[in-house]
Amino acid sequence: MKRQKFDSTAISEKLATVSSWEIDAGETALSKTFKFVDFSEAFGFMARAALVAEKLDHHPEWKNVYRTVEVRLTTHDAGGLTGLDFELAIAMDRIVGSSGH
Numbered sequence: 463m464k465r466q467k468f469d470s471t472a473i474s475e476k477l478a479t480v481s482s483w484e485i486d487a488g489e490t491a492l493s494k495t496f497k498f499v500d501f502s503e504a505f506g507f508m509a510r511a512a513l514v515a516e517k518l519d520h521h522p523e524w525k526n527v528y529r530t531v532e533v534r535l536t537t538h539d540a541g542g543l544t545g546l547d548f549e550l551a552i553a554m555d556r557i558v559g560s561s562g563h
């Protein structure tokens with residue numbers, strides 16, 4: 463049920479619970495660009511987020527260039543957004559929040 467695809471209404475409701483994530487035009491993905499002070503902080507974030515992703519069995523699409531991490535969250539199995547994407551988004555925000563940025 464966590465992998466059940468959300469409709470537009472559910473997406474707008476859920477979007478209000480996350481901080482500065484964007485929805486793509488097709489409403490299939492949540493995206494956010496994180497900027498850190500240096501590569502070490504960026505990679506530290508990725509390491510911590512990777513552990514959460516493994517625990518949730520839900521994995522991000524992401525790209526790291528120096529101190530920037532671009533994240534895109536979507537549920538491949540459902541072909542759109544599900545509760546797991548929002549769970550991972552919230553966890554990523556929490557990781558950033560707890561590391562002093």
Ligand SMILES: C[C@H](O)[C@H](O)[C@H]1CNC2=NC(N)=NC(=O)C2=N1
Pocket residue numbers: 519520521522536537538539540
């Ligand atoms: C078998 C395994 O549970 C699935 O392949 C999981 C793994 N991680 C996943 N991650 C994401 N983002 N979407 C999925 O549909 C997905 N499926």
